[in-house]
Every structure is written in C-alpha cells, then in structure tokens.
Amino acid sequence: xxxxxxxxxxxxxxxxxxxxxxxxxxxxxxxxxxxxxxxxxxxxxxxxxxxxxxxxxxxxxxxxxxxxxxxxxxxxxxxxxxxxxxxxxxxxxxxxxxxxxxxxxxxxxxxxxxxxxxxxxxxxxxxxxxxxxxxxxxxxxxxxxxxxxxxxxxxxxxxxxxxxxxxxxxxxxxxxxxxxxxxxxxxxxxxxxxxxxxxxxxxxxxxxxxxxxxxxxxxxxxxxxxxxxxxxxxxxxxxxxxxxxxxxxxxxxxxxxxxxxxxxxxxxxxxxxxxxxxxxxxxxxxxxxxxxxxxxxxxxx
Numbered sequence: 001x002x003x004x005x006x007x008x009x010x011x012x013x014x015x016x017x018x019x020x021x022x023x024x025x026x027x028x029x030x031x032x033x034x035x036x037x038x039x040x041x042x043x044x045x046x047x048x049x050x051x052x053x054x055x056x057x058x059x060x061x062x063x064x065x066x067x068x069x070x071x072x073x074x075x076x077x078x079x080x081x082x083x084x085x086x087x088x089x090x091x092x093x094x095x096x097x098x099x100x101x102x103x104x105x106x107x108x109x110x111x112x113x114x115x116x117x118x119x120x121x122x123x124x125x126x127x128x129x130x131x132x133x134x135x136x137x138x139x140x141x142x143x144x145x146x147x148x149x150x151x152x153x154x155x156x157x158x159x160x161x162x163x164x165x166x167x168x169x170x171x172x173x174x175x176x177x178x179x180x181x182x183x184x185x186x187x188x189x190x191x192x193x194x195x196x197x198x199x200x201x202x203x204x205x206x207x208x209x210x211x212x213x214x215x216x217x218x219x220x221x222x223x224x225x226x227x228x229x230x231x232x233x234x235x236x237x238x239x240x241x242x243x244x245x246x247x248x249x250x251x252x253x254x255x256x257x258x259x260x261x262x263x264x265x266x267x268x269x270x271x272x273x274x275x276x277x278x279x280x281x282x283x284x285x286x287x288x289x290x291x292x293x294x295x296x297x298x299x300x301x
Contacts, residue, residue, distance in 0.1 A: 056270040080271035093253040107173040116182025167241040221290025
C-alpha cells in the first residue's frame with residue numbers, strides 16, 4: 001500500500017499523474033486569455049503608427065475624405081518617399097542626425113560612467129551634496145536654459161556654418177540620468193571586487209575597463225537607448241543653432257516637409273514621420289534585451 005502511494009506521488013511530481021490532468025485545462029485557459037488581452041493591447045498601441053501609414057498613402061484631398069479611404073488604389077507612398085529623399089534631402093538629414101546622436105551617446109556614456117565611478121568608489125568632501133545637485137538638474141527643463149546656452153555657443157563660434165555639430169553635441173554631453181543610473185548600478189557591485197582589484201595593483205581606470213564595464217552592458221545599452229532617442233527627437237535646439245539646411249537634423253526636416261508651396265501636405269508629413277521613426281525602431285529591436293534588463297538593479301547603499 002505504501003509503495004503504491006509512493007508511485008502515485010512520484011508520478012504526480014513528474015507530471016504523469018492525475019495532478020497534471022486536473023491543472024492543465026485551467027492553466028491553458030489563463031494562458032489563452034492573457035495572450036488575447038496582450039494582442040488587443042498591442043493593436044491599440046500600434047493604431048497611431050497604422051493610421052500614419054494609412055495617411056501616408058493618401059493625397060491631401062483624400063486625407064480629408066469622410067469616411068477615410070482605408071486602402072487607396074494609388075502609389076502616393078512611394079511618390080512621397082521619392083520626394084523626401086530626392087527633393088528634401090532626407091538622406092543627408094538622417095546621416096547628420098545619426099552622427100550627432102552617436103556622438104552624444106558615446107560622450108554621455110563615458111562621462112556618466114566616470115561620474116558613477118566617482119560617486120561610488122571615491123571619497124571626497126561634499127560628495128552627497130554634489131550628487132543631490134546632479135539629481136536636481138533633472139527638474140530643469142531644457143527650454144529654460146535655451147537663451148543662455150545659445151549665447152554661450154554663439155560666443156564660442158559654434159553656430160557658424162560648419163561648426164553646428166559642435167553646438168548640437170557638446171552642450172548635451174553631461175547626463176544627470178546617466179550618472180544616476182551608473183551610480184545605482186555600481187553601488188550593487190560587491191565592494192570586495194574593488195578591494196581585490198586594488199590589492200592586485202589595478203587603478204581606477206583599469207578597474208573600470210576590466211571589471212565594471214563587462215558587468216554593465218545591460219545598463220550601458222539602456223542608457224544608450226534613452227540618450228539616442230532623446231537626441232534623435234531634438235527639434236527646438238537644432239532649430240535655434242543650425243543655420244544651414246544641409247547641417248540640419250531629421251526632426252526639423254520632418255516639420256519642413258509638412259508644407260508644400262505654403263499648404264499642408266499630410267501624406268508627405270506622415271511619410272516623413274514614418275521614415276524618421278525607423279532608425280530608433282531598429283536600435284530598440286537590437287537593444288531591447290539590454291533596455292528591459294538595464295533597470296533591474298536599483299538597490300541603493
């Protein structure tokens with residue numbers, strides 16, 4: 001009798017007994033219900049992009065048609081793409097924005113890692129006050145400092161033709177959110193590793209390169225994604241400091257693509273917006289694992 005009960009218990013644990021047949025239907029229903037709910041949410045989230053794609057295939061007159069034309073029998077999307085790349089120079093705008101965004105991401109990441117290293121492993125007077133001051137800058141909108149920042153870059157000669165990329169990159173190389181993220185991440189790395197590296201004769205720079213960076217790829221990817229999107233979507237500041245359209249960024253090009261001969265062209269505008277969203281989308285697909293797991297370590301010390 002005891003052996004029979006033992007075999008039944010073992011079979012239930014291994015998934016071969018009655019327990020599996022009883023719990024499987026309930027689990028299956030919950031799983032399908034969750035999947036259906038998630039599919040509905042994804043469709044709702046994608047509706048703006050689908051609407052933009054639909055309007056991109058319409059002419060200006062067709063976009064005001066009631067009810068809207070869902071599947072227009074035209075090739076206006078291809079025509080709009082040709083117009084943007086041939087007449088509006090979108091290829092050059094994308095190259096300019098990519099160069100500026102990558103430069104800002106690289107410089108911000110380097111400075112943010114240095115700040116995180118200093119706030120965690122260095123001891124100096126006023127460290128906590130300085131860290132609190134860095135966090136306070138997160139509450140300061142960029143629009144407030146546009147005028148003094150514009151005056152400063154003007155005095156440095158960065159607004160002149162040919163130097164506008166310096167005006168687009170250098171004022172944004174410091175990152176308060178980056179310093180906070182790397183400080184929180186480095187504070188979760190055991191102190192024993194820093195002590196062991198110090199015993200082995202490794203300095204701060206070598207400890208950063210050999211130990212901290214290999215353990216920080218998730219936070220680096222998440223930070224790079226955030227800063228790339230922020231730089232890619234800049235509109236007001238480039239409109240202020242870039243005098244030539246050849247040196248302009250993509251978001252300004254999208255705004256200028258909205259008008260043709262003084263009239264709004266919504267099909268061209270939606271096409272421009274879709275094109276401008278493709279590079280960030282590709283980057284997010286490549287870095288989605290790092291982006292999702294980059295904020296998992298937030299414990300403070």
